[in-house]
Amino acid sequence: MTNRNILIVLALAALMVAPFVVYPIFLMKILCFALFAAAFNLILGYGGLLSFGHAAYFGGAAYICGHALKVWGLPTELGILVGGLAAGAFGAVVGLLAIRRQGIYFAMITLALAQMAFFFFISADFTGGENGLQGVPRGYALGLFDLSNNITLYYFVLAICLGGFLIVVRAVHSPFGQVLRALRDNEDRAISLGYDVERVKLLAFVLSATLSGIAGATKTVVFQLASLTDVNWHMSGEVVLMTLLGGVGTLLGPVLGAGVVVALQNTLASGPLSAWVPVIMGTIFVICVLAFRRGIVGEINALIKRSF
Amino acid sequence: MADSILQTENLTKEFRGFTAVDSVNLTIERGSIHALIGPNGAGKTTVFNLLTHFLPVTRGAIRFNGTEITGMKPAQISRLGIVRSFQISAVFPHMSALENVRVALQRKEGRIFQFWQSERGLSRYNARAEELLDMVGLSSFSKALVADMPYGRKRALEIATTLALEPELMLLDEPTQGMGREDVERTTALIKQVSAGRTILMVEHNLSVVSALCDRITVLQRGAVLTEGDYATVSADPRVKEAYMGKAA
Ligand SMILES: Nc1ncnc2c1ncn2[C@@H]1O[C@H](COP(=O)(O)OP(=O)(O)OP(=O)(O)O)[C@@H](O)[C@H]1O
Numbered sequence: 001m002t003n004r005n006i007l008i009v010l011a012l013a014a015l016m017v018a019p020f021v022v023y024p025i026f027l028m029k030i031l032c033f034a035l036f037a038a039a040f041n042l043i044l045g046y047g048g049l050l051s052f053g054h055a056a057y058f059g060g061a062a063y064i065c066g067h068a069l070k071v072w073g074l075p076t077e078l079g080i081l082v083g084g085l086a087a088g089a090f091g092a093v094v095g096l097l098a099i100r101r102q103g104i105y106f107a108m109i110t111l112a113l114a115q116m117a118f119f120f121f122i123s124a125d126f127t128g129g130e131n132g133l134q135g136v137p138r139g140y141a142l143g144l145f146d147l148s149n150n151i152t153l154y155y156f157v158l159a160i161c162l163g164g165f166l167i168v169v170r171a172v173h174s175p176f177g178q179v180l181r182a183l184r185d186n187e188d189r190a191i192s193l194g195y196d197v198e199r200v201k202l203l204a205f206v207l208s209a210t211l212s213g214i215a216g217a218t219k220t221v222v223f224q225l226a227s228l229t230d231v232n233w234h235m236s237g238e239v240v241l242m243t244l245l246g247g248v249g250t251l252l253g254p255v256l257g258a259g260v261v262v263a264l265q266n267t268l269a270s271g272p273l274s275a276w277v278p279v280i281m282g283t284i285f286v287i288c289v290l291a292f293r294r295g296i297v298g299e300i301n302a303l304i305k306r307s308f
Numbered sequence: 309m310a311d312s313i314l315q316t317e318n319l320t321k322e323f324r325g326f327t328a329v330d331s332v333n334l335t336i337e338r339g340s341i342h343a344l345i346g347p348n349g350a351g352k353t354t355v356f357n358l359l360t361h362f363l364p365v366t367r368g369a370i371r372f373n374g375t376e377i378t379g380m381k382p383a384q385i386s387r388l389g390i391v392r393s394f395q396i397s398a399v400f401p402h403m404s405a406l407e408n409v410r411v412a413l414q415r416k417e418g419r420i421f422q423f424w425q426s427e428r429g430l431s432r433y434n435a436r437a438e439e440l441l442d443m444v445g446l447s448s449f450s451k452a453l454v455a456d457m458p459y460g461r462k463r464a465l466e467i468a469t470t471l472a473l474e475p476e477l478m479l480l481d482e483p484t485q486g487m488g489r490e491d492v493e494r495t496t497a498l499i500k501q502v503s504a505g506r507t508i509l510m511v512e513h514n515l516s517v518v519s520a521l522c523d524r525i526t527v528l529q530r531g532a533v534l535t536e537g538d539y540a541t542v543s544a545d546p547r548v549k550e551a552y553m554g555k556a557a
Pocket residue numbers: 323328346347348349350351352353354355395
């Protein structure tokens with residue numbers, strides 16, 4: 001217990017000094033994707049449902065937040081919140097349609113609806129089409145701190161992503177999280193105890209979509225841009241990869257997975273292998289699925305368990 | 309006629325032309341222990357699946373406390389007070405025994421969707437959960453991971469979890485299946501004990517358990533009711549001997 005607290009304090013300290021050591025934009029990108037993956041893990045790892053359309057919540061919120069900040073002139077926090085809530089609302093609609101299906105059917109419905117969202121964003125006027133929604137103002141945090149400063153922005157983004165992550169942690173360790181665990185363990189028994197499993201899963205799905213939206217909206221503020229990349233189905237695949245690589249159903253796994261994937265992409269993109277990024281990512285994906293399904297954190301946990 | 313808690317009327321289930329349950333008329337008397345017996349494949353588990361709507365009914369009606377429940381959702385039926393167990397042990401293996409019982413208590417108290425609260429608040433149910441574990445002889449297992457518990461203990465845990473909901477009608481599908489003699493005796497005594505103040509419908513292959521516990525017995529054969537009565541009547545029936553006891557004895 002105390003050991004864990006020490007680790008938490010060390011991690012927080014590292015996060016505080018990080019922007020003075022590493023390029024802040026890069027760190028903020030990792031933070032946003034870490035929250036996205038942690039939110040996605042809530043539905044895959046704890047709800048046992050593979051959504052293949054999470055780009056719709058991430059990217060949809062990115063556009064809506066961008067529009068809210070640029071055109072409506074909302075304060076930054078509010079713009080991010082609006083993006084997250086919109087993603088949650090869309091998640092509720094998708095969830096209602098998909099939650100009764102299992103396995104591949106669930107994945108297909110979520111993908112199909114996410115593609116509809118993609119076509120909406122590609123043809124809607126406010127999104128800027130292929131060019132994306134550019135020049136989104138970063139604004140001020142709490143109306144006071146100028147977010148055009150990257151270091152200031154970093155702490156702002158850190159606060160949002162940590163807050164989002166804590167919501168995930170709390171949800172997992174809440175009465176609701178206990179129900180999710182039971183449901184994942186033995187769905188029929190949960191039903192026979194009187195649980196409406198569809199409503200339970202729907203709540204997990206909406207939470208996941210909302211937090212994915214917060215992540216996407218925050219990303220818009222960082223890059224001052226929302227683009228088709230954010231809503232593309234590649235993005236849905238990427239978050240699956242991050243979660244699997246880090247360790248599905250573990251709290252830290254998706255965060256770590258996001259860090260590894262973003263770092264890898266950034267390193268490769270500027271090198272001679274840039275054209276091969278999709279192939280390399282695909283290979284990692286295959287290795288993950290075939291050789292170490294538990295992911296990095298899952299494997300480490302298993303190793304610790306075995307050695308005690 | 310005596311007060312009945314559950315009634316079925318021409319309850320029928322067909323699987324692609326194969327009739328697994330064939331016009332079954334069951335009346336379960338309130339406060340009784342009622343056995344459903346019959347050879348393998350007779351349709352006993354399917355009857356349970358129909359009563360709890362884990363499978364949709366093809367034809368017929370089910371009434372619980374006088375109201376028609378046909379067509380409801382399984383979770384709804386559970387909340388009305390009909391709680392089933394399963395033929396293979398139904399527990400939450402990656403949770404502790406205490407947590408298993410708590411999951412049931414949580415549902416009853418409506419603490420289902422609170423994702424913003426700490427799970428530590430659930431400790432308010434610990435006392436009641438321990439009490440239930442104690443009742444089924446599992447007090448020493450409360451912290452144990454259920455996956456590591458012996459089979460007989462898992463079945464006892466299942467009963468404790470079901471009892472947490474205080475169901476009016478308990479459906480037990482072969483509660484002593486796969487148990488050693490000692491566990492069978494313990495479970496029999498346990499069922500007797502918990503039957504006070506409630507109704508139990510159980511599927512059971514072990515006839516000494518049936519004779520020790522059950523007030524009334526319905527014999528199913530190929531989906532249809534062969535006969536019904538108390539143990540003496542049923543066991544004396546030559547057709548039952550032929551269909552069922554011939555195989556068991
Ligand atoms: N979901 C299903 N689809 C098709 N056939 C089924 C299904 N469930 C049960 N059956 C068939 O219905 C018949 C009755 O099965 P059921 O499981 O109810 O028997 P049982 O009396 O519980 O037997 P046992 O004593 O072996 O548990 C069997 O022939 C079985 O193969």
